[in-house]
Amino acid sequence: MLLLSCDTExxxxxxxxxxxxxxxxxxxxxxxxxxxxxxLGEAPIETDLETWAAELRAGKWSSExxxxxxxxxxxxxxxxxxxLNVYASAKERFIENLDxxxxxxxxxxxxxxxxxxxxxxxxxxxNDYQEGSADIIDLQRLCIxxxxxxxxxxxxxxxxxxxxxxxxxRFPTDVEFAAGFSMIENGSEEQLFGFSGSDKDxxxxxxxxxxxxxxxxxxxxxxxxxxxxxxASETLSHLENLRSTGNVEVLQQMVxxxxxxxxx
Numbered sequence: 001m002l003l004l005s006c007d008t009e010x011x012x013x014x015x016x017x018x019x020x021x022x023x024x025x026x027x028x029x030x031x032x033x034x035x036x037x038x039x040l041g042e043a044p045i046e047t048d049l050e051t052w053a054a055e056l057r058a059g060k061w062s063s064e065x066x067x068x069x070x071x072x073x074x075x076x077x078x079x080x081x082x083x084l085n086v087y088a089s090a091k092e093r094f095i096e097n098l099d100x101x102x103x104x105x106x107x108x109x110x111x112x113x114x115x116x117x118x119x120x121x122x123x124x125x126x127n128d129y130q131e132g133s134a135d136i137i138d139l140q141r142l143c144i145x146x147x148x149x150x151x152x153x154x155x156x157x158x159x160x161x162x163x164x165x166x167x168x169x170r171f172p173t174d175v176e177f178a179a180g181f182s183m184i185e186n187g188s189e190e191q192l193f194g195f196s197g198s199d200k201d202x203x204x205x206x207x208x209x210x211x212x213x214x215x216x217x218x219x220x221x222x223x224x225x226x227x228x229x230x231x232a233s234e235t236l237s238h239l240e241n242l243r244s245t246g247n248v249e250v251l252q253q254m255v256x257x258x259x260x261x262x263x264x
Contacts, residue, residue, distance in 0.1 A: 023061055025053065030263065031264070033049065036048070036073065038224070039070065039082055052069060063257045066256065066262065067253050067257045074253075075249075080126075086129075087129075090139050090143055093143070094140070095143055095146075095148045103122075110147055115146070115147050119146050119147065125142060135245070135247050136246055138246075140213065149162075157181065160181050160203075163180075164176070164177075164180075168213060169219045176192060178190075180207070183202060184203055192207070193206055193210045214243055217248065218251065222234070222255065226260060
């Protein structure tokens with residue numbers, strides 16, 4: 001429970017009252033500014049800064065007030081900006097943030113019909129996500145299985161190493177590399193993460209749907225938002241929700257409501 005005076009907070013911890021400095025206006029505004037940039041990719045205008053500062057003060061800076069703030073940033077009038085920011089962040093992670101118009105111009109029509117279909121699915125991911133027919137797992141799979149990624153990481157050798165590094169934040173073991181390489185290069189039946197595959201499509205499905213890929217998504221968000229890797233317990237706390245929902249929104253809310261992120 002928080003009891004606020006003009007200049008201090010009385011914080012009840014284990015039945016005793018302690019005094020701490022009131023969260024400064026500058027710290028609160030910095031939290032709002034940082035959240036806007038991380039969620040929407042743009043700074044807030046002055047009126048938004050003032051409005052949210054008042055809302056967070058009214059909520060006594062609680063975790064619940066912070067989660068509500070982040071949720072409304074993700075799902076409010078700027079929803080399109082939020083989804084675009086997730087999309088651009090994924091493209092930066094996997095395909096050097098190549099512009100959609102450049103992808104359309106340089107790569108559509110370059111390969112087979114399946115290649116074009118995958119690229120079109122990537123380019124339409126934002127609309128599909130908004131409609132609920134795609135999730136972050138789909139986005140990551142599309143980002144490592146297209147002609148752009150193939151040009152950046154030429155050949156089966158580089159494809160296996162890059163996909164492990166980009167998705168799982170580690171390189172494959174010798175056994176994992178041999179299995180992945182043989183699937184893609186030779187079309188041979190191999191085991192990877194307990195699943196069988198015999199071509200590139202199956203390899204991509206196996207690695208992008210693996211539990212380690214989910215863990216990689218958590219690492220991605222912690223790296224972006226906190227500039228550090230998650231602990232084992234933090235990873236476990238997010239895994240089930242990410243597995244069931246396939247989106248990063250709740251994960252972001254949970255990270256961004258912390259005192260560590262807020263700087264309070």
